Amino acid sequence: MLQFRKEISALLAALTGMETQEIESSLEVPPAPEMGQYAFPCFLLSRRLKKPPPAIAEELASKIEPGEYLERAENKGPYLNFFVRVPQLARRLLPEVITADENYGRLNRGEGKTVLVDFSAPNIAKPFGVGHLRSTVIGNALYRIYKALGYRVVGINHLGDWGTQFGKLIVAFRRWGEQAELEKDPVHYLYHLYVHFHQEAEKDPSLEEEARTQFRNLEKGDRDALELWKGFRSLSLEEFQRLYRFMGIEFDSYHGESFYNDRIEETIKLLQEKGLATESQGALVADLEPYGLPSCLLRKSDGAALYITRDLTAAIYRFETYGFAKLFYVVGAEQTLHFKQLFKILELLGLPWAGDCFHVPFGLIYFKDGRMSTREGKVIFLEEVLTRARELAFEIIKEKNPSLAHKEEVARKVGLGAVIFGDLINDRIKDVEFDWEKVLDFSGETAPYIQYSHARICSILRRGEESSQAFLRPDGTANAVAPEELPDTGLLSSLEEQELLITMARFQEAVIRSAEELRPSVLARYLVELARDFNKFYHNRPVLTAEGELKEARLLLISSVRIMLRNGLELLGVEAPEEM
RNA sequence: GCGCCCGUAGCUCAGGGGAUAGAGCAACGGACUUCUAAUCCGUAGGUCGUAGGUUCGAAUCCUACCGGGCGUGCCA
Numbered sequence: 001m002l003q004f005r006k007e008i009s010a011l012l013a014a015l016t017g018m019e020t021q022e023i024e025s026s027l028e029v030p031p032a033p034e035m036g037q038y039a040f041p042c043f044l045l046s047r048r049l050k051k052p053p054p055a056i057a058e059e060l061a062s063k064i065e066p067g068e069y070l071e072r073a074e075n076k077g078p079y080l081n082f083f084v085r086v087p088q089l090a091r092r093l094l095p096e097v098i099t100a101d102e103n104y105g106r107l108n109r110g111e112g113k114t115v116l117v118d119f120s121a122p123n124i125a126k127p128f129g130v131g132h133l134r135s136t137v138i139g140n141a142l143y144r145i146y147k148a149l150g151y152r153v154v155g156i157n158h159l160g161d162w163g164t165q166f167g168k169l170i171v172a173f174r175r176w177g178e179q180a181e182l183e184k185d186p187v188h189y190l191y192h193l194y195v196h197f198h199q200e201a202e203k204d205p206s207l208e209e210e211a212r213t214q215f216r217n218l219e220k221g222d223r224d225a226l227e228l229w230k231g232f233r234s235l236s237l238e239e240f241q242r243l244y245r246f247m248g249i250e251f252d253s254y255h256g257e258s259f260y261n262d263r264i265e266e267t268i269k270l271l272q273e274k275g276l277a278t279e280s281q282g283a284l285v286a287d288l289e290p291y292g293l294p295s296c297l298l299r300k301s302d303g304a305a306l307y308i309t310r311d312l313t314a315a316i317y318r319f320e321t322y323g324f325a326k327l328f329y330v331v332g333a334e335q336t337l338h339f340k341q342l343f344k345i346l347e348l349l350g351l352p353w354a355g356d357c358f359h360v361p362f363g364l365i366y367f368k369d370g371r372m373s374t375r376e377g378k379v380i381f382l383e384e385v386l387t388r389a390r391e392l393a394f395e396i397i398k399e400k401n402p403s404l405a406h407k408e409e410v411a412r413k414v415g416l417g418a419v420i421f422g423d424l425i426n427d428r429i430k431d432v433e434f435d436w437e438k439v440l441d442f443s444g445e446t447a448p449y450i451q452y453s454h455a456r457i458c459s460i461l462r463r464g465e466e467s468s469q470a471f472l473r474p475d476g477t478a479n480a481v482a483p484e485e486l487p488d489t490g491l492l493s494s495l496e497e498q499e500l501l502i503t504m505a506r507f508q509e510a511v512i513r514s515a516e517e518l519r520p521s522v523l524a525r526y527l528v529e530l531a532r533d534f535n536k537f538y539h540n541r542p543v544l545t546a547e548g549e550l551k552e553a554r555l556l557l558i559s560s561v562r563i564m565l566r567n568g569l570e571l572l573g574v575e576a577p578e579e580m
Numbered sequence: 581g582c583g584c585c586c587g588u589a590g591c592u593c594a595g596g597g598g599a600u601a602g603a604g605c606a607a608c609g610g611a612c613u614u615c616u617a618a619u620c621c622g623u624a625g626g627u628c629g630u631a632g633g634u635u636c637g638a639a640u641c642c643u644a645c646c647g648g649g650c651g652u653g654c655c656a
């Protein structure tokens with residue numbers, strides 16, 4: 001499709017004298033497939049040529065000759081519509097897909113440049129709630145997509161393992177805690193203590209003061225406090241890693257906030273040298289008012305460092321360690337101001353890479369009756385969501401496919417996929433309401449829908465094995481063959497096949513757009529469309545009972561769809577079982 | 581108060597200068613002796629928050645207002 005676009009632009013450039021760039025950006029997709037695959041609106045030219053747009057469209061249409069991909073151009077009103085040669089498209093695309101197989105979709109756009117993705121970053125003192133799901137799945141998808149595009153990607157889990165909340169936990173544990181309880185179920189027990197602390201602090205505000213003192217002790221290296229903190233941290237981290245393993249997510253670095261503790265002083269010194277830190281009411285402040293931002297606190301009056309100071313330190317450390325081309329922070333939209341301040345200070349420090357840091361914000365998850373709040377105990381644990389999704393998937397499998405082997409494993413992939421995909425399909429920036437019914441709905445625009453399409457293709461391929469031997473191995477993967485040995489793709493001429501092929505040709509664009517716009521939802525929605533086009537084909541055009549070469553051509557077609565669905569889901573962190 | 585984000589079908593959301601505003605869910609009606617019905621086909625459902633403006637053309641850009649959310653110096 002990219003080549004087709006280029007071909008049209010070159011043709012129009014020659015005819016109109018416009019820049020190819022300008023033409024490429026004005027090309028659009030017509031509202032219906034009967035109107036072709038691309039359209040060129042003639043309004044702009046109308047002004048230059050002082051002629052009505054329909055006349056220009058008509059004149060251009062009469063001058064355009066078919067090309068490699070271009071079948072014909074038709075004028076319709078003020079538009080010039082272009083139709084692609086679908087057989088030619090199929091001849092190039094299908095062999096490419098089955099030959100590349102698991103590598104289809106990979107490109108070398110990144111040329112090995114390093115990209116850092118900071119995502120997930122759970123608070124160690126708190127359980128992993130559905131609120132953390134967004135950063136985790138969006139970050140993981142971006143991680144995979146950038147990797148596929150040829151970047152060297154470093155996934156960083158900037159653990160929230162430092163800060164005042166640990167002072168609170170230390171106070172709570174010393175007052176009400178029991179070691180045995182802690183070891184039994186660390187995350188939930190710490191959560192219980194955290195909620196309890198806030199209940200008690202309502203009645204006795206001096207607890208808050210005590211917590212700040214304990215955190216300051218921690219920063220100073222107080223041995224007892226540090227000992228407790230270490231225990232909390234390692235017990236929680238183990239739990240989180242179990243969850244990440246379940247979800248198939250890996251990080252290259254677990255350097256959290258605590259890691260930067262002994263580098264903070266250096267950062268503060270640097271800020272002072274550059275004249276960016278000023279004293280105010282006993283605290284250290286960066287005055288950003290001249291840049292239209294509220295000034296921000298760098299160090300509390302009690303000497304304890306703050307989030308932004310640790311973030312500044314981390315950014316500098318990361319550049320020194322990785323020399324990144326881009327650094328993405330996949331963090332909630334409520335921290336937008338924090339990142340504006342962070343990036344501005346980096347810029348004022350004269351760091352030339354300050355402009356390579358980007359906040360990738362997303363909306364928050366809320367309940368019908370309001371926002372989630374860890375403090376008030378209003379959370380849903382991600383673990384519960386994943387478990388329920390998996391159990392429901394298991395029930396459905398038992399009912400619909402009782403003879404399936406490895407039901408538990410398939411249920412895991414389907415349930416997990418539904419949860420991940422359900423989050424990714426919505427545009428990041430929008431707030432989303434948490435709704436059990438929606439999370440546990442496996443029909444329509446969902447991962448199970450795509451996974452199901454994939455499984456049906458696998459099923460057909462298994463049954464059609466002997467017919468596809470020429471180009472497919474028994475396991476359904478591609479066999480390298482010369483293009484002339486492949487079935488005639490020109491036979492794929494039905495409406496369903498043509499539309500499917502045209503959609504398939506847009507796979508690469510969807511991946512690239514997802515990366516450029518930092519929006520996994522673009523790819524997620526594309527995959528739904530691809531699966532939908534496949535299902536339409538599937539219901540109207542039999543594969544296994546088709547005659548001779550047509551059957552082979554259809555097997556080739558669906559093999560390619562299978563690869564695209566599987567690879568596309570993979571980029572989103574979702575697995576595609578072969579049966580379900 | 582000020583700043584940022586969001587407002588599209590009953591619900592959840594695509595589309596973010598161009599042709600008749602699209603999906604899914606829910607509702608209703610159809611399709612399983614035929615490649616797994618987690619599917620497919622059809623029906624119904626819309627002053628694109630409101631009012632102005634820019635433009636040949638606005639759901640899309642600008643301004644104001646309304647509604648919701650988030651943030652706004654000692655949390656992260």
